Amino acid sequence: MPRSARGTPTCCGDCVTDAAPALIVAALAAPLGAALLVTLAPSAGAADRLNLAMSALTAALTLALAAIALAASPGVAARGSWYLLDPAGGVFLAVIAVVGLASAAMSPFYLRHAGRSWFTARRSHAVYYAAFNLFWAALLALPLAGNLALAWLLIEATTAASAFLVAFSGKRSALEAGWKYVILTTLGLAIALLGVLVLFVAVGSGGSGLGLGRLDWQVLAQQGERLPGQATLVAFVLILVGLASKIGWAPVHNWLPDAHSEAPPPVSAMLSAALLPTVLLIAWRTKLALEPALGPGAVRELFIGFGLASLLVAIPFLWRPLPWKRLLAYSSLEHMGILALGIGFGTPLAIAGVVVHVAGHGVAKALGFYAAIPLLRQDPSAGERPARGLAQASPPTAAAISASLFSLAGLPPSPLFVSEVMILLGGMDAGLIAISSIAAVLLALGFLGLAHALLEGLLGTERGPRSRPSRSARAIAVLCAAAAVALLALTVAAYALPGSDLVAALMGNGA
Amino acid sequence: MSAAAIAALVVLGFGVMLVRRRSLATLLVAAQALLLGVAALLLAGDRPAAFLVAAIILLTRAVALPALLVLTRRRTPEPYLVTPATTVVVRLLVAAVVALVAVAAVPPLGLGDPPAEHGAVALLSLGIAIVVMRRPALLQVLGILVAENGVYLLAISVPGGLPLVIELGVLFDLVLVVTLAAAFTHKIHAEVGTGDTDLLRGLRD
Numbered sequence: 001m002p003r004s005a006r007g008t009p010t011c012c013g014d015c016v017t018d019a020a021p022a023l024i025v026a027a028l029a030a031p032l033g034a035a036l037l038v039t040l041a042p043s044a045g046a047a048d049r050l051n052l053a054m055s056a057l058t059a060a061l062t063l064a065l066a067a068i069a070l071a072a073s074p075g076v077a078a079r080g081s082w083y084l085l086d087p088a089g090g091v092f093l094a095v096i097a098v099v100g101l102a103s104a105a106m107s108p109f110y111l112r113h114a115g116r117s118w119f120t121a122r123r124s125h126a127v128y129y130a131a132f133n134l135f136w137a138a139l140l141a142l143p144l145a146g147n148l149a150l151a152w153l154l155i156e157a158t159t160a161a162s163a164f165l166v167a168f169s170g171k172r173s174a175l176e177a178g179w180k181y182v183i184l185t186t187l188g189l190a191i192a193l194l195g196v197l198v199l200f201v202a203v204g205s206g207g208s209g210l211g212l213g214r215l216d217w218q219v220l221a222q223q224g225e226r227l228p229g230q231a232t233l234v235a236f237v238l239i240l241v242g243l244a245s246k247i248g249w250a251p252v253h254n255w256l257p258d259a260h261s262e263a264p265p266p267v268s269a270m271l272s273a274a275l276l277p278t279v280l281l282i283a284w285r286t287k288l289a290l291e292p293a294l295g296p297g298a299v300r301e302l303f304i305g306f307g308l309a310s311l312l313v314a315i316p317f318l319w320r321p322l323p324w325k326r327l328l329a330y331s332s333l334e335h336m337g338i339l340a341l342g343i344g345f346g347t348p349l350a351i352a353g354v355v356v357h358v359a360g361h362g363v364a365k366a367l368g369f370y371a372a373i374p375l376l377r378q379d380p381s382a383g384e385r386p387a388r389g390l391a392q393a394s395p396p397t398a399a400a401i402s403a404s405l406f407s408l409a410g411l412p413p414s415p416l417f418v419s420e421v422m423i424l425l426g427g428m429d430a431g432l433i434a435i436s437s438i439a440a441v442l443l444a445l446g447f448l449g450l451a452h453a454l455l456e457g458l459l460g461t462e463r464g465p466r467s468r469p470s471r472s473a474r475a476i477a478v479l480c481a482a483a484a485v486a487l488l489a490l491t492v493a494a495y496a497l498p499g500s501d502l503v504a505a506l507m508g509n510g511a
Numbered sequence: 512m513s514a515a516a517i518a519a520l521v522v523l524g525f526g527v528m529l530v531r532r533r534s535l536a537t538l539l540v541a542a543q544a545l546l547l548g549v550a551a552l553l554l555a556g557d558r559p560a561a562f563l564v565a566a567i568i569l570l571t572r573a574v575a576l577p578a579l580l581v582l583t584r585r586r587t588p589e590p591y592l593v594t595p596a597t598t599v600v601v602r603l604l605v606a607a608v609v610a611l612v613a614v615a616a617v618p619p620l621g622l623g624d625p626p627a628e629h630g631a632v633a634l635l636s637l638g639i640a641i642v643v644m645r646r647p648a649l650l651q652v653l654g655i656l657v658a659e660n661g662v663y664l665l666a667i668s669v670p671g672g673l674p675l676v677i678e679l680g681v682l683f684d685l686v687l688v689v690t691l692a693a694a695f696t697h698k699i700h701a702e703v704g705t706g707d708t709d710l711l712r713g714l715r716d
Contacts (some may be wrong), residue, residue, distance in 0.1 A: 118698065129677065149677050156684040160691050167695065176711040182695065183651055186688050187639055190658045193681065194635060196675070197665050198620045204620060212674045231621030258714040317716060328715070344678050 020068055020078035020085050027061035028141055030054060035133035039378070044125040048108040051129040053102035055470025058133075062097035062140055064318060066090040071424040074505035079274035084146035087505040091355055092143040092281050095362040098486075099273045100136045102479060103266035105130065109263050113377055118170035128168060128264075132200045135161035135270065142278045148215040148239075148289070152189070152196050155246060158275060159185050164261040166271075177262035181255040184350045185246045192242025199235035199290075200229050220289035221508075226294035236290050240302055243283045247276050248341060249306040250313035253333055255315075260369075261383075265376075268325060269369035272332040273362035280336065284343050288508065296346070303344030304435055310337025318449030321386040324375060327453055328368045331408050334446050335361045335416075341439055342423040350501045353419040356494040360407065360415035360482070360487060367483040368404030371397050374473040388460040396469060396477035399460055403484050405457075406462035409450035410443060415490035424499065512550045512668065517630035518544060520664065521610070524637040524657045528606045529539040529599055533584050533649045540653050545592060548573050551667045564675045565667075568682055572663070576656070576689050579688035583667055583693040587700035593647045593707045602644055620665070627668035630710045634661025647707040648696040652689060659685055 034054035041047035063426035069077045069090025078085040099396050107128070117124045138157040157181060167178030196215065203214040203223055213219055224441040241252075248256035256276075260268045287299050314334035318327065335357070342354035374397045375390070390398040407414035420443055497503060523546075526539040548569025553559035595602070611637035620628045638658025642651045666673050666681075700706050 149674075149680075153677075153680040153684055157687065160684070160687040163691060163695075170698065170702070172711070173704050173713050175695065175702055176714055179648070179695050179699065179708065179711065180714075182688065182692055183642055183655065186655050186692075187642060188660060190635060190638070190655070190662055193662050194631065197662065197669060198622075200673065201669055202621050204669075212676060228621055230618060234618055234620060257716065262714070320716070322716070357523070432564060 010183065020065070021080060021083070023065050023068070024060060024078075024085065024144055025325050027058065027065055028144075029136055030058040030061055031133040031137035031140065034058065035130045035137070038129040038133070039126050040434060041126055044111070044122070044316045047125040047129055048111070048457040051104055051107070051133070054133070055101050055136075058136065058140075059097040059101035062093050062100075066094040066097065068092065070502065073442055074501040079146065079218070080105075081213065082146055082150055083144050085144060087502050088142035088281065089283070091358060091502075092278050093140065095138050095359055096136075096274045096278060097142070099269060099362055099366045100139070102366055102370065103269050104132070106265070106269075106472075106479070107266045108371060108477065110266055114264070116170060117168055118164075124168075126384075128165070131161050131164050131168075132267070132270075135165060135267075139270070139274055139278055143281055144281075146218075147212060148199070148217070148220070148282075148286060149196055149212060151285075152193060155192075155243070155279055155282065156186070156189050158279075159189070159246070161357055162263075162267065162271060162275065165267040166259045168264055168267070169262070171262070173258075174262040177255070177258035184252070184255045188242045188245025188252060190242070191245075192239045195235045195238025195240075195242060196230055198238065202231040202235060205231075217285055217289045221292055224292040227290075229293065230291050232290060233298060236286065236294060237300065237302065240283055240284055240306075243279055243286075244306055246279045247283065247336055248310075248333060249336055250309040250333065253310070253313065256333060257326055257329040260332060261323065261325040265325070265369045265372040268328070270365035270371075272328065272369065273366040276332060276336055276356045277339065277362065280339055280343070281310050287343065300344050300346060303340050304432070307337045307340030307344055308435070308438065308442075310334065310340065311439065311446070313447045315442055315449065317454070318446050321453075321456070322382055324387050324457070325369065325372050325384055327386070327450075328365060328372075328404075328408075331368075331446075332365065333424055333448065335365070335408070337353050338420060338423060338443070341435075342419075342426065345423065345427040345430045345432060345436075346507075347426040347429040348503050348507060349429055349498055351506050352494075352497040352500075353422030353426055355502065355506065356415050356420075356497060357419035357423065360419060360490050363483050363490070364404050364407035364414070364416065367400055367455045367479060368408065370479055371400035371404060371476055374470055374476050375401070377470050377472055386458045389458075391458040394469065394473055396473040396480065400476045400483075401457060402454060403480055403487070405450050405454040407487055409447045409454070411447070411451075413488060415487055415494050418491055418494040422494070512547075512627060512630075512664065516550060517626050517664070518695055520630055520660065521633050521637070524634050524641075524660075525603070525606055527653050527657055528602050528637065528641050528644065531595065533647060533653075534581065537577050537580045537584065537654050540656045540660070541573050542607050543657070544573035544577070545569070547660060547663055547667065550665075554667055554672070558672075558673060561672055564678050568663075568678065570650070571682055571686060572656075572660075576686070579689065579693055580649060580652065586697055587649070587706050589647075589705060593705065596646060598708065599642060603643040605644060606637055609636050612636075622665070622668055622670065624668050627664060631661045631665035631668075632710055634658065634664060634701065638662075646707050646709045648692075648699055648708050649707065652692045655692070656689070658685060 073087035317330035641654030
């Protein structure tokens with residue numbers, strides 16, 4: 001596979017690009033090394049510190065990769081037989097790095113008061129961090145996978161690492177959630193694997209050479225009309241339906257609310273802000289790779305169908321008095337639906353919206369889940385009932401929950417407001433006025449539901465005695481300030497995005 | 512693979528849907544994997560690398576994974592057999608309808624080998640039906656294995672074979688997931704006192 005340095009205008013562009021493969025290996029080796037090292041830590045505190053240091057290293061390496069990828073747009077920074085470092089991957093790498101680092105930083109606050117878990121207290125930190133880093137490594141490798149088969153293998157690997165984390169508390173409800181997650185997503189991925197095999201055969205019948213390279217994103221896109229139409233369509237439908245179970249699109253979302261509400265909050269943040277969108281990236285890449293063969297029609301309709309179904313299923317739940325983390329889980333379903341619509345519309349404006357949405361949703365949703373740590377610490381019953389009276393009970397938690405819900409509801413100046421408008425306008429651009437209008441109405445209803453939940457949560461009478469702010473509440477105050485700045489910066493960036501090189505790059509598959 | 516062998520695979524899949532004993536169901540899935548593994552060895556024939564990979568897959572799927580599940584069953588003794596939510600006749604009918612509808616609904620997959628395509632789709636849909644219909648946790652794991660056996664049937668029927676790295680990668684993921692599911696089965700049994708997943712229905716909205 002030729003390595004392309006197209007789009008690296010500076011004289012140092014080539015040397016940066018040459019460093020990319022080494023940097024990729026380093027960025028993936030760091031979390032794997034961390035997984036190994038934390039198991040050797042002599043104490044829980046040492047495991048906390050070691051994990052934080054290694055996570056900072058992983059995040060720094062990944063952000064460097066993301067910067068290289070984005071700087072090269074609209075070209076591809078680096079390409080090899082199994083990897084691809086393109087602008088789309090850069091956006092997702094940045095989100096995964098930031099959310100992963102924040103989750104690593106918040107994990108000690110969760111673990112300190114986690115009580116009993118699947119493991120003894122002495123081992124629980126080490127085991128938690130080992131699984132966390134394996135999960136993170138698989139997630140980081142996913143946007144870099146240059147090949148559909150490799151991407152499938154990595155998605156399946158994320159299931160194994162994250163299901164254990166979902167059930168980490170060892171409680172009956174957590175076991176139920178983890179069990180559902182493993183069984184349903186594994187079955188879904190079996191369907192996707194059948195699709196991958198069908199596609200592999202279809203490419204072979206088009207006269208391409210043997211081997212793994214047949215499923216390279218670029219090779220697939222170049223095959224174009226040489227691919228047999230019917231078999232390719234069957235493969236695409238199987239792959240998308242299979243991935244839908246992992247993305248959590250309705251109607252195959254049953255595991256999503258349970259896993260997100262039962263997992264430790266830092267893991268819920270990783271699932272919602274990083275895992276779901278990254279699997280969606282693979283669906284998106286598959287769409288871009290097969291669109292030349294299939295034409296826009298059926299491909300677009302499938303994405304829009306999943307998007308509208310997810311919105312329709314999620315919105316009624318946003319109106320119900322749900323416990324905080326469950327509310328966030330249904331909000332994830334809503335936002336995965338919005339992303340599906342944006343990718344389905346596929347116009348440059350909608351795609352610009354998708355990029356902003358992935359980043360904005362990642363920051364806002366992760367902050368919301370982290371806020372659950374001090375919330376549950378102060379009022380353990382918040383795991384079963386909606387939160388009430390937070391403004392009085394714990395101002396830092398209330399601030400974080402407000403910032404998170406405010407953004408997720410899509411109120412200006414949240415970047416999600418800008419991105420949702422861009423996606424809807426993009427839909428109108430594509431001539432899909434009816435669908436865009438329905439989506440707009442659904443989003444408005446979702447906004448009202450979340451605004452209602454926010455008011456109820458902040459006001460109302462508080463439960464239990466008011467306590468001194470915990471250490472986790474102080475940490476959440478710092479994170480809340482950082483997230484607010486990041487969200488505002490994203491809003492500003494969103495205005496510059498339409499028409500930029502980045503969006504131009506995202507319209508093709510880095511080809 | 513011959514049509515008769517594929518029919519045998521599907522019959523074994525039906526068996527997993529019907530039998531009550533977890534040990535017997537495990538044996539049926541192991542028999543499926545053995546049949547598939549032998550077919551893969553024969554197809555690999557004179558290609559040493561492919562033969563080696565097929566042998567590794569045979570040993571893992573037909574021996575190691577069933578052994579792990581037998582061990583899991585031993586460690587999770589049930590005081591009494593979990594009563595199925597449905598009768599044998601209903602399960603047989605559901606399995607037959609699901610498999611037939613799936614085979615009829617899925618268009619040709621382009622392998623040029625209709626028996627293998629139909630067998631793969633039938634096994635995949637049977638696996639999903641088993642997970643939905645059967646309550647014991649271990650039987651749900653076996654449902655996943657039936658579905659995965661369907662995918663493997665298609666994989667060995669691919670003209671020219673699959674890249675060996677994909678075959679080994681898929682095997683690695685399967686071992687990972689089944690090991691995890693076995694650990695869950697054990698933990699669920701320790702927590703609930705039975706592997707009956709019907710008792711795990713606390714999370715509802």
